[in-house]
Ligand SMILES: Cc1cc2nc3c(=O)[nH]c(=O)nc-3n(C[C@H](O)[C@H](O)[C@H](O)COP(=O)(O)OP(=O)(O)OC[C@H]3O[C@@H](n4cnc5c(N)ncnc54)[C@H](O)[C@@H]3O)c2cc1C
């Protein structure tokens with residue numbers, strides 16, 4: 001298959017970016033999207049130019065490191081996949097493919113297609129955990145957890161922190177990301193003691209870092225490679241209201 | 252530095268760790284704050300160690316190669332984690348987990364370390380539950396288990412097919428808590444470039460900021476290597492792209508010895524290679540062998556017809572299928588250890604029974620779907636089935652999966668003693684980066700166990716024992732001559748790579764390395780192949796240093812340069828892997844020497860001559876490294892020929 005690639009190139013955060021066009025030929029339909037970029041990069045090195053920078057690590061859809069805006073969609077045209085799991089068979093021969101980095105104010109571009117997503121970690125550091133230290137905890141079976149709750153918590157915990165939800169949202173809202181963590185821990189008995197403080201702190205941090213508000217278009221849910229549900233946002237809102245109204249602990 | 256003291260505590264096996272803990276030295280809280288620890292790598296091993304040491308009150312700095320600790324390679328582990336809880340009442344115990352692990356490792360691991368691992372494993376599950384890890388549960392709300400290869404009990408805890416993800420996110424949450432508390436400082440997009448040794452003690456590291464290209468210096472009282480394995484020496488492996496053995500090689504150059512480099516695990520169930528553009532291989536978890544059955548056609552003509560697309564595997568009658576693992580190993584069936592399952596697949600394919608392009612066998616869920624229903628299978632393995640379908644474009648619920656062995660894990664690594672300290676005082680190694688617990692073959696679901704055992708429950712004790720003697724040791728300045736020299740040599744290396752401006756891209760050379768390793772130091776090794784590989788690798792090293800092409804510059808984000816640096820070290824590592832494989836004139840675990848097999852074609856160990864750890868010492872550029880031996884004395888276990896029949 002042959003493609004024309006329009007790729008965002010930007011030397012560094014301060015530099016002005018631009019689209020560059022590249023032609024690429026004889027790509028197997030079984031080739032993954034990132035392997036296609038590898039081939040492009042190899043040809044750029046052969047032509048003595050600087051290859052296109054893009055983030056990736058596991059290349060199997062679990063680390064959340066890859067993430068490209070492809071033809072106007074985070075992670076491209078296939079559903080429920082990350083960029084690294086996308087294959088060229090999902091495109092048509094001869095197509096022009098536009099590739100951009102995540103676009104969101106809290107994710108500044110580092111170089112080309114690489115953005116800075118450390119804001120995600122900062123929100124987790126505010127309380128996206130249960131404050132236990134190593135050792136001195138009860139037996140794993142001491143607290144039975146109903147299967148459906150454990151399964152639901154697992155669904156929320158499947159978030160890979162890629163940031164597609166934020167890139168997809170016109171307000172760059174991080175509600176799905178934060179909601180998934182808040183929900184996972186609120187569903188489990190172990191997470192209950194800190195639930196009220198957790199949600200308040202994480203939401204405050206989210207606002208502080210410049211993530212926008214949710215205006216209920218749910219592009220986040222539609223583009224999430226792990227199909228995290230919008231109900232996580234509702235759950236977070238509920239936890240937030242409960243924390244503000246019922247809980248005596250405020251931040 | 253030639254005597255290897257493994258520092259195994261005296262006493263009965265089951266008392267050693269307790270005894271160690273009750274007599275080790277401690278550091279009081281006020282002094283802990285004055286002691287600095289550097290942790291490199293944010294996988295399970297590094298994150299859990301940094302979080303635990305930070306919580307104790309030490310000053311910890313952790314270095315992460317990507318933008319967040321949650322990206323580390325451990326995130327991709329699928330199937331599960333072992334522990335001897337015996338929740339299933341099926342006869343499990345610490346002794347049994349210990350025995351299985353030693354036997355699975357083909358009697359090439361150190362007894363005391365493995366026993367301790369089995370002993371602390373249960374605490375990991377408790378820790379994970381307390382952290383909020385949503386492990387799979389049964390209808391009573393209790394923790395569920397599945398079976399993994401090499402054991403006859405169900406002791407593997409799991410979270411769907413995403414156990415590594417959940418455990419890593421657990422460790423990451425513990426780490427995030429400490430970062431917030433200020434006991435741990437995290438530095439992202441940093442790659443370690445060198446170890447700084449002062450007066451014989453590891454006192455710091457040099458890193459490269461992958462975002463800006465800047466070289467940076469960091470000092471400490473102790474350094475922990477949690478940089479994972481070196482499977483990517485083979486180019487194609489199930490390892491993540493950023494996995495590399497470069498940091499281990501840096502330590503090796505500075506005097507840390509490297510143990511059993513030739514012990515590499517080839518995993519039997521991976522999606523087969525498709526084309527030359529392929530950048531990595533994807534694992535289909537061992538847990539699938541709980542319900543999937545492995546087969547090839549019984550008749551060679553059928554295999555041929557399938558390869559030519561004239562016959563559909565689903566049309567092949569039961570009696571025309573050869574479930575070769577069930578046939579050869581009736582007691583363990585599809586759940587034999589990985590090395591055995593891999594070799595059996597290769598044997599069938601080499602004999603002409605392979606499917607796909609000839610290098611694939613089937614992993615079939617038909618019987619399981621009939622027995623349990625599609626929903627149950629989806630619940631157990633849904634994400635793996637989805638992953639398979641996205642890659643191969645075939646629905647595995649309707650058609651058998653095609654799989655083939657691929658490089659997966661490295662049992663070898665930095666040599667460590669019982670305290671997980673390398674031959675350089677103050678330098679510790681943990682997780683896949685060390686060699687300690689898996690002998691010549693690792694059992695499934697025990698890498699996660701080991702990384703977390705080391706990080707949560709072992710290093711916090713053993714490092715304290717080391718640091719107790721350092722409370723009067725002042726912080727060292729990063730302006731010493733040792734730091735100057737280390738940075739200078741890193742800079743010189745970077746400059747010389749940039750200056751080569753040769754003809755071959757890093758990927759091209761990396762593929763060549765992978766090819767040599769897979770063909771000559773791969774699944775079936777022999778003296779002839781290995782003696783050929785050694786000069787080929789030396790030539791490749793020369794070619795790299797004269798003909799690699801890296802574009803761009805040193806002072807900005809440049810992934811090509813980062814890859815080139817790792818490749819240079821991988822070639823060197825490959826050379827000691829080949830040498831180690833050549834000296835080990837026996838077959839054991841993942842190391843299969845075609846000259847040393849039993850009449851039935853099984854691996855033949857030579858306990859009389861090779862019951863030792865091969866420990867390599869670097870002697871300088873263009874010098875032959877020296878191999879030392881750590882003899883393995885089995886005091887408590889009854890050494891047997893492995894038998895899974
Ligand atoms: C697909 C797959 C599935 C698996 N499934 C299972 C399973 O079900 N059960 C099980 O027990 N085990 C499993 N394993 C094995 C297990 O995941 C690993 O052995 C384990 O996670 C290793 O953990 P670690 O912390 O030692 O290393 P890693 O997780 O590899 O972490 C090391 C980190 O250090 C980084 N690093 C390397 N060099 C440097 C440097 N110079 N500077 C800075 N950082 C550096 C690496 O990029 C990496 O991020 C699986 C492995 C794979 C590949």
Ligand code: FES
Nearest residue numbers: 057059064066084
């Ligand atoms: S590279 Fe890990 S999710 Fe894509």
